[in-house]
Amino acid sequence: MTIELFELGGPGIGARAADGVNGRRYSTFSWRSRMALAHKGLEYVTRPMQVSDKASIAFSGQTKVPILRDGDQVIADSFKIAEYLERTYPDRPSLFGGATGHSLARFFNSWADRQLIGTLFPSLMLENSRLLAPADAAHIRGQFERGGGKPLEEIAASKEKAIVAFGKLLDPVRSVLRGQPFVSGSGPAYADHILFSVVHWPRITTATPILAADDLVTAWCERMLDQYGGVARQEPVVQ
């Protein structure tokens, strides 16, 4: 039985412009699962869906992607998907490197979600929404305007400030990358997949440059793009 990854699809851009409504894969959290599946060397098919259409994942009892279906197992939430893959495919390359690494990856996941994403992403959602189909754009706008308490245009106005704050939050990552090529050590593991999803998302959803060309995190991102047969390079970037 082939593993299925349910994730967000959006209108294709660049080389995918002809691919219609599901030409893009732009969900931050799905990229964690994509990289984890690639790390484990597992074959899978993707099942793209629109943000505003929950019917295709009704089977899961969930309303959010990514969702992984592996035979009769259905797992929602990107971190739980990584844990499922680690538990179910222990003979494949490890995502966590043992119990302590697993716990610290859990911390890293929460740090990335609350501090990195929380700081940067809201101000980029206006640009992101412009690439989406109208129903999805409206959905995203409603979600972030409720969360931010003001129009998406006003949230986007603090973009430059958010980019500076985001860059500063990455200092502990740079400190690690001064001594080793990946956050997880000599090779990438799940903490790298988490961070990659956060840095990759602006690449593929906005034209705004987030990191300087000479940033250590930029060089690390290039190394991540080279991993797993260059799977993440196949996603067109916004220019």
Next chain:
Amino acid sequence: MTIELFELGGPGIGARAADGVNGRRYSTFSWRSRMALAHKGLEYVTRPMQVSDKASIAFSGQTKVPILRDGDQVIADSFKIAEYLERTYPDRPSLFGGATGHSLARFFNSWADRQLIGTLFPSLMLENSRLLAPADAAHIRGQFERGGGKPLEEIAASKEKAIVAFGKLLDPVRSVLRGQPFVSGSGPAYADHILFSVVHWPRITTATPILAADDLVTAWCERMLDQYGGVARQEPVVQ
């Protein structure tokens, strides 16, 4: 040969008031090494010194404590001390739990130093300096006034704001502690020692409460104080 830990000593308070100039052990970074030594179950003696007196560590070629001397090995820097202990005493309880855990502890260390300590500690240094001998108090004042670009009293004026920001930075830790008793998993490891040093330092150097009684991090701190025969409970708190 007994392991020696060179660390900061300060005038005793509370039950240690009679212990003279070296009655206290208040260095944040030394507490990481103390907890790591206790975790490994290693015997050691401490060699306290004043901030303003570098003569006693001249042998090391370093100007900062903690410094560990183990036979002919001399190691400076708390993270390098932890790495030395892990490498030299591999049959004792692990500090990192393998290569990935080691890498992620390095990230956690840098996160704690740059974000937690950088946010909270400067505004508490005025109170800390009041507990020190005059020469050390002057040294600390000079160091933080150069760093902050203003008098220690002005830096201390932003204390309430710093405490709120610090509390918010701990959100990813709380997220982890909702599912497990320690940052490192079912038991403590070096990432817990790092965080402990940051939360313990205000306990033993200022009368300012930093965390609410019902904070998950407070409950975790109590569990840390119970570890290793309650070694950290022996240090008197400021009241």
